Amino acid sequence: MPSSCKDLRAALAQCLQESECVMVQRNSAADCLRAPLSDTLPLRCQQLKKGFGECRRGMIDMRKRFRGNQPVAFRQLEQTEASGDGYQLYAGKSAFAGTRGETDGNEKGPEDWRELENKKYREGQTKAAAEKKA
Numbered sequence: 001m002p003s004s005c006k007d008l009r010a011a012l013a014q015c016l017q018e019s020e021c022v023m024v025q026r027n028s029a030a031d032c033l034r035a036p037l038s039d040t041l042p043l044r045c046q047q048l049k050k051g052f053g054e055c056r057r058g059m060i061d062m063r064k065r066f067r068g069n070q071p072v073a074f075r076q077l078e079q080t081e082a083s084g085d086g087y088q089l090y091a092g093k094s095a096f097a098g099t100r101g102e103t104d105g106n107e108k109g110p111e112d113w114r115e116l117e118n119k120k121y122r123e124g125q126t127k128a129a130a131e132k133k134a
Helices: 002-018 043-059 074-083 113-133
Strands: none
Touching: 002 043
16 A cells, blocks of 8 residues: 555656756755745646645545555556547546647646736726826
8 A cells, every 4th residue: 555656756756856946946855845835836746746645645544444545557647648548537438538638737827807807907997097197
């Protein structure tokens, strides 16, 4: 059972070594995983960190004590991403094949609707102030 998280651990270590936090800013990988610097990691590294934590938590979960953690087979997931074939857990059409296209985890997420509303409000305020001056 201790080896059930080894693929995630290796993937997280590789992602950290390739991140800007380690390569450019010269922080240690342990420092990059802690609070102030963990927000600067790429989305892929943050997801791997969360998955590794859940895997480790599952090792001591009493509900999983007989079956153990399910191995992630991270290498197989990477190979399917590289080849373009969707990863398929069960028979039938893959759940994720051809839905959005390839992502590397560094894309900017959609802007929050509250930020959009604040931006519209500020633009309205500047227009009103400009009309008031004229």
